[in-house]
Amino acid sequence: MPATSTRVPQQQRSRATRARLLEATVECLVEHGWSGTTTTVVAARAGVSRGAQLHHYPTKAALVTAAVAHLAERRAAELRTEADGLPAGPQRLDRVIDLLGAAFTGPLFVAALELWVAARTDAELRAALVPLETRLGREMHRLTVELLGVDERRPGVREAVQATLDLLRGLGVANLLSDDSPRRTALLHTWKRQLATLLTPNVGPPRTEAPATGGPGRERP
Numbered sequence: 001m002p003a004t005s006t007r008v009p010q011q012q013r014s015r016a017t018r019a020r021l022l023e024a025t026v027e028c029l030v031e032h033g034w035s036g037t038t039t040t041v042v043a044a045r046a047g048v049s050r051g052a053q054l055h056h057y058p059t060k061a062a063l064v065t066a067a068v069a070h071l072a073e074r075r076a077a078e079l080r081t082e083a084d085g086l087p088a089g090p091q092r093l094d095r096v097i098d099l100l101g102a103a104f105t106g107p108l109f110v111a112a113l114e115l116w117v118a119a120r121t122d123a124e125l126r127a128a129l130v131p132l133e134t135r136l137g138r139e140m141h142r143l144t145v146e147l148l149g150v151d152e153r154r155p156g157v158r159e160a161v162q163a164t165l166d167l168l169r170g171l172g173v174a175n176l177l178s179d180d181s182p183r184r185t186a187l188l189h190t191w192k193r194q195l196a197t198l199l200t201p202n203v204g205p206p207r208t209e210a211p212a213t214g215g216p217g218r219e220r221p
Contacts, residue, residue, distance in 0.1 A: 020046040025067035029111035034118040061128045071108045072136050083147045096147045104172035160198040
């Protein structure tokens with residue numbers, strides 16, 4: 001009994017320590033960028049000792065990729081919760097696109113973009129980031145299909161979903177240096193109408209297609 005009672009609080013403390021480190025890492029990436037996000041700065045911001053930080057995440061690449069994965073999982077859960085309150089019918093598509101659009105302008109997107117740029121010349125980071133982005137890209141694609149309530153076995157649906165994610169990603173990049181809200185709103189208004197047409201069921205049997213491929217964050221096989 002004493003061993004069990006000691007182990008449980010220790011596990012809880014470890015989880016709490018990891019959570020503080022991951023949250024602090026994302027905050028540092030957003031505020032200071034890749035170069036300014038050092039493990040020392042993160043540990044200090046999280047209120048965690050340097051030794052504890054190294055115990056849980058021995059390298060900077062391990063720390064930042066774990067932080068992005070942590071936030072992505074949390075944000076996906078939040079999106080599902082927010083989508084539960086959306087209306088059915090034609091208005092749902094508009095609201096889902098707005099929710100997804102917000103995800104591509106939030107802290108997770110900014111932090112991930114910092115890593116994508118840094119990974120171009122950092123082999124260690126790239127080796128850790130590519131598998132993560134492959135998984136996150138697939139999960140975002142599946143989440144979008146789920147939120148829209150569409151059957152991607154139908155011709156053109158998979159491509160329409162991926163085009164939506166690519167458009168939102170591009171608009172998110174354009175919004176980094178200046179407020180691009182008016183153009184974003186106009187483009188998304190037009191795309192919503194086109195997407196509604198593309199996702200309208202057509203007569204014919206469903207088909208099975210190979211997953212699309214692409215850059216960071218896109219769905220990959």
